[in-house]
Amino acid sequence: MARVLLFGPLRDLAGWREKTVEASSLSGLRAALQAQDPLLGEALSGPGVQAAVDKAIVRGEAPLTALTEVAFLPPMSGG
Amino acid sequence: MKVVLQSGPFDPGALLTAFTTGRRESGAVVSFTGLARAEGGSTDILELEAYEGFTETAILEMAEAAVKRFHLDDVLVLHRVGPIAPGEAIVFVAAAAAHRREAFEAADQLMDYLKSRAPFWKKSVGPGGARWIEPTARDKTDAERWDQPDPLT
Known part of the structure; x- marks a missing residue:
């Protein structure tokens, strides 16, 4: 289980900003989101989209617990 | 050193004072105020989204690097989040140093990094609808100017 946050265009695409999703790893979470919403699943692995686990950028795999916060960050706009 | 994300308007003059x-001991203070543009009437409102906790940390790292590189006495970054109307101040950066060159360069670099690399997502809403904005090619090349170590330091 993890608390998932979406930002920017990803939030518009999915139609939600925050959701709790059953998953014990980052790859499992991606698969769960893909199953729920194939368009979102595709966008999450799109160019320039980064994943942050508990506010640290992660490339590759990470274990998740119920308290883990996972954010998907599309390319940043800058200020 | 201070980094603030704020949802309401601010007074650049009061911040500078x-x-x-x-x-x-600081002989030089350079400040920069960025305003939201109407873009020829195509933007009614800018909506700026940050990732609370993550965005501040990223900007703080930029500020810390600038303090070290330019030998600053102090730096302040204040950035708006949420809806911002054209003409309103969106960002304020101030750098204090013993001498002016370092203060000018620090403010310049911080703004280049903020405009291209700070974790914000910016949407422009206008008569033609809403669109997400990405850094321009100019924003990116401006920021890249600072990626080489300064030969003078």
């Missing part, structure tokens, strides 16, 4: 006050 407060930042400048009480300094005895």
